[in-house]
Amino acid sequence: MASNSCGTSRIAGCQFTLFPMSDKFVDIILGALEKVDTSKVWKNTDDVSTCVRGKIVHVFDVTEALFLHAAKTGEHVAISGTFSIGCPGDTDADSYMDESDTPLNIETSGEITQEAGCKFSLYPMGREDYMDTIYTQIDLSKHRNVEVNAAHYATRLDGDVKDIFSALQQSFDSVQKKVSHVTMTFTMSANSPSNKF
């Protein structure tokens, strides 16, 4: 893949929204934000979603930590978003690529045990052989510490939130090494009453 507007850096990003299904949604979101160190990522929020950008390790670290701290309240909380890397023209905030690789929230996240269900889809862009890349990756997921099932348009992962994020990050990371522009959508749900719909 080639693009004249393609940046030289490999800045990654995640555009996501945290959804607490609770009257206290503002407090839950602000409470989670207070507990998460976002200093190694560029961050922007509006009324629809939040975007964090930087090194892959920090983008996943921050997204995971925000979800964990929100879910820790015991309320039914979900998160939905899209990870992206190599989007042509995405060079803004390249200075965040100078941060060290040490994740800032791994310790506090490590203290939280939380089960969740997740559906994710990988989209390697600009490649005619993209389905092979997807199938190879979905197969790899089976070796990880999560339950993997097929779903329409997606792969379902069940397990501990940290194991799910670890599988997501490994999938994203291994594909982006082979394909310049990759996006990965995901929706994760915790503390859901069963048969909610």
Add this chain to the structure above:
Amino acid sequence: MASNSCGTSRIAGCQFTLFPMSDKFVDIILGALEKVDTSKVWKNTDDVSTCVRGKIVHVFDVTEALFLHAAKTGEHVAISGTFSIGCPGDTDADSYMDESDTPLNIETSGEITQEAGCKFSLYPMGREDYMDTIYTQIDLSKHRNVEVNAAHYATRLDGDVKDIFSALQQSFDSVQKKVSHVTMTFTMSANSPSNKF
């Protein structure tokens, strides 16, 4: 694009989740479902998301109607999901392609006036020229009855929910005529207190 497992039909689908930010989230979701006629789409729901599949017109009609009826409650409600068509191997429930083209919920949806903000991204798969397709489509959006702005990894649309869904459907429909496998992610938010995050 070619795939041996590619279906011959053009069944579309949407994998989405409705997120009422309210203690009454179960009632809001069930209430919306009661008011929406889903008989022209295949439907499956679990604790993470709902999937509807059928003709493009009905997939959009049902998704829009569910969001409108949930937002009508006045609560802060969001929806996030992925529209998809031409996914290789996606032939299940082809019988729904025999339904007539008349949307079942257009009248009741028409009675609801609701402003919202939306971010969406188009992913034409398996094509090296995918960025041109995306840029052309984003340019087209400007001619519709919604405010269009650029966002990271996405295009932002603001306006009436029905106008937003109309723009989404037109974008999706025009791209899928040129590209076999297309996905389109979206997150829409209504009745949000400003600066919620």
